[in-house]
Amino acid sequence: MHGCLGLIVGRRFLTKREVELKxxxxxxxxxxxxxxxxxxxxxxxxxxxxxxxxxxxIPAYTCFTVPSAVIRGGGHVELCDVNxxxxxxxxxxxxxxVDRETLCIIVPHLLGHCANVQRVRDLAAALGVAVVEDAAQxxxxxxxxxxxxxxxxxxxxxxxxxxxxxxxxxxxxxTNSDQIASAVAAVIQEMPEPPLLHQVFNLMMMVAMxxxxxxxxxxxxxxxxxxxxxxxxxxxxFPLQRLDGVRAGLLRAWxxxxxxxxxxxxNKGQAYNMALPPEMKTLVPGxxxxxxxxxxxxxxxxxxxxxxxxxxxxQDGMGVSGLYPSAIxxxxxxxxxxxxxxxxxxxxxxxxxxxxxxHHYVQPxxxxxxxxxVSNVIQHEMPPSQSHARAVQSEGHGERQVLL
Ligand SMILES: Cc1ncc(COP(=O)(O)O)c(C=O)c1O
Numbered sequence: 001m002h003g004c005l006g007l008i009v010g011r012r013f014l015t016k017r018e019v020e021l022k023x024x025x026x027x028x029x030x031x032x033x034x035x036x037x038x039x040x041x042x043x044x045x046x047x048x049x050x051x052x053x054x055x056x057x058i059p060a061y062t063c064f065t066v067p068s069a070v071i072r073g074g075g076h077v078e079l080c081d082v083n084x085x086x087x088x089x090x091x092x093x094x095x096x097x098v099d100r101e102t103l104c105i106i107v108p109h110l111l112g113h114c115a116n117v118q119r120v121r122d123l124a125a126a127l128g129v130a131v132v133e134d135a136a137q138x139x140x141x142x143x144x145x146x147x148x149x150x151x152x153x154x155x156x157x158x159x160x161x162x163x164x165x166x167x168x169x170x171x172x173x174x175t176n177s178d179q180i181a182s183a184v185a186a187v188i189q190e191m192p193e194p195p196l197l198h199q200v201f202n203l204m205m206m207v208a209m210x211x212x213x214x215x216x217x218x219x220x221x222x223x224x225x226x227x228x229x230x231x232x233x234x235x236x237x238f239p240l241q242r243l244d245g246v247r248a249g250l251l252r253a254w255x256x257x258x259x260x261x262x263x264x265x266x267n268k269g270q271a272y273n274m275a276l277p278p279e280m281k282t283l284v285p286g287x288x289x290x291x292x293x294x295x296x297x298x299x300x301x302x303x304x305x306x307x308x309x310x311x312x313x314x315q316d317g318m319g320v321s322g323l324y325p326s327a328i329x330x331x332x333x334x335x336x337x338x339x340x341x342x343x344x345x346x347x348x349x350x351x352x353x354x355x356x357x358x359h360h361y362v363q364p365x366x367x368x369x370x371x372x373x374v375s376n377v378i379q380h381e382m383p384p385s386q387s388h389a390r391a392v393q394s395e396g397h398g399e400r401q402v403l404l
Contacts (some may be wrong), residue, residue: 002249003203007196010245014401017248021172024255025150031188032172032243036136036158037069038170040106041240043154046183047130048270057285058329059089060346062108062236067328068135075103079328079338082108084299084353086286090345091123098123098299104130106276109138109148111323111355112164112265112293113286117143117151130180130358132156139164139172145208150348153177159247162263164260164294168206169248187260190342203246232324234331239401252284262358268358268367280378285353293356297323301378303351309377310354315360321330326350365380 006013007395021030033039044056056075058066060257061082070077081090087110098105105124107115117133124131135141135149136158142148149155154177154297157163209271213267269291273284283298300306306322313320326345329338 002252003206003246004249006245006247006249007199007203008245010199010248011158013245013248013251014243014305017251017254017331020255021174025147025155025174027150027155027174027177029174031181031184032248033171033173033188033197034239034241035169036134036151036156036171036195036241037065037161037238038155038240039064039158039173040069040132040134041073042173042184042187043132044070044075044104044157045187046180047132047154048184049072049183051103051130053101053129055102056329057097059106059108059110060111060343061324061349062106062134062328063136064232064331065238066106067331067334068234070106072238072240077328077337078102079341079343079346080105082110082349084285084345084348087111087113087297087349088137088286089120091116091119094120096122098127098129100127102127102129102400104132104153105196106132106134107152109133109135109141110139111295111297112148113291113297114138114141114143114148117148121152122158122223132153137163138292140262141292149174149197150176152234160250162294164261164292165251165254167243168202168209170247170251172241176401188242191240191242195366199244199246202244206221206250216243234333246352257402262292264360265294267359268362269293271364271367272296272356272358272371275367277371277375280375281308291347293358294374295323296358298354298356298374298378299349300352300354300374303378309374312373312377314333314366316373318366318373318389320354320374322372323349323353323355324350333352 010363017032018030028346033042054076055078056070057078057080058070059082060079080096083090105120107117107120109115117171119130131152133149133152133155135155138148139157149157153175157172160166161165173184220303226299281349285297285299309320310322327343331342
């Protein structure tokens with residue numbers, strides 16, 4: 001209903017959401033955009049208007065939309081390796097690649113795991129480099145008492161499917177800097193208003209997804225390849241638009257929804273921690289035990305374990321999957337730019353990282369069954385033939401490679 005109302009009083013909803021977000025995050029400026037990648041591209045464009053620098057350092061293992069947003073924003077992609085055991089930058093590598101040509105560093109909070117923003121800030125401050133927190137997967141998550149996304153010069157969130165808070169799609173850009181905010185406002189000023197027909201289409205898609213997201217029905221959208229559910233693409237051709245009124249309407253009562261979603265994810269994460277046999281606890285990267293995770297990561301001993309587990313998951317509908325299909329340097333359109341350079345941490349993650357579902361359709365018995373299957377696969381035993389075949393692959397969490 002509020003989505004429909006957004007067709008009529010969208011401007012009012014947009015202003016209300018901006019005020020609410022400013023209050024919630026305690027920041028001076030909030031901008032609402034059509035997607036997380038649009039927010040990242042807008043950030044790069046705005047920073048480029050303030051500085052002649054163009055080099056943008058991003059993690060060598062992240063969502064494929066990150067390099068596409070950087071290029072769309074007019075930046076040059078530079079990669080820094082990721083430590084597979086912390087999911088954060090390899091800091092020795094970061095010190096090497098960041099220099100006085102660097103416009104900004106895009107800090108990952110992969111799967112909601114808190115990156116060490118302070119360490120990046122210290123390095124960046126010495127060289128006059130901006131720090132952008134990519135908190136697309138970490139909305140509402142705190143590092144001690146500060147929200148992720150509020151420690152850098154700019155913070156970006158995604159409202160895409162399967163995120164902490166979703167409006168089907170959408171993006172949020174936060175900053176406390178007046179200078180950056182006016183540069184962002186100037187970039188957004190140039191963006192066209194979202195067409196009405198597009199808004200109606202978005203609304204229909206959102207209603208359809210709301211119905212079809214149920215595990216009993218998810219096979220239907222998952223079986224339509226043109227929807228591309230759960231896939232990640234390197235695509236430079238995405239619309240640079242503002243958030244529309246329909247989505248602003250759909251975000252009504254977002255604080256409660258975000259809190260519920262994050263509490264649920266944190267509880268499911270804890271349940272995995274408890275259900276994992278002791279010898280498998282060492283496979284959990286970093287300090288994710290204490291975080292609110294979008295999906296629960298495990299770094300398996302070998303690529304063959306990952307393939308076997310993903311196959312088993314596909315068969316049983318467990319919703320276990322890899323994250324991104326390759327390191328950024330292996331994306332065909334980017335490969336030549338990084339010819340010959342190796343990113344061992346990123347390659348390890350692409351080869352061996354699996355993620356377990358934590359969304360609200362996952363039941364305690366699913367968690368037990370998933371942990372048993374993971375354990376069996378690692379021990380090279382046949383996974384149980386009859387595991388809980390609950391269709392926990394909703395929220396876009398099917399068996400394909402990327403499921404956020
Ligand atoms: C880490 C990361 N950054 C950026 C994005 C882009 O967000 P959106 O899908 O809203 O464009 C995503 C989306 O999945 C993401 O996972």
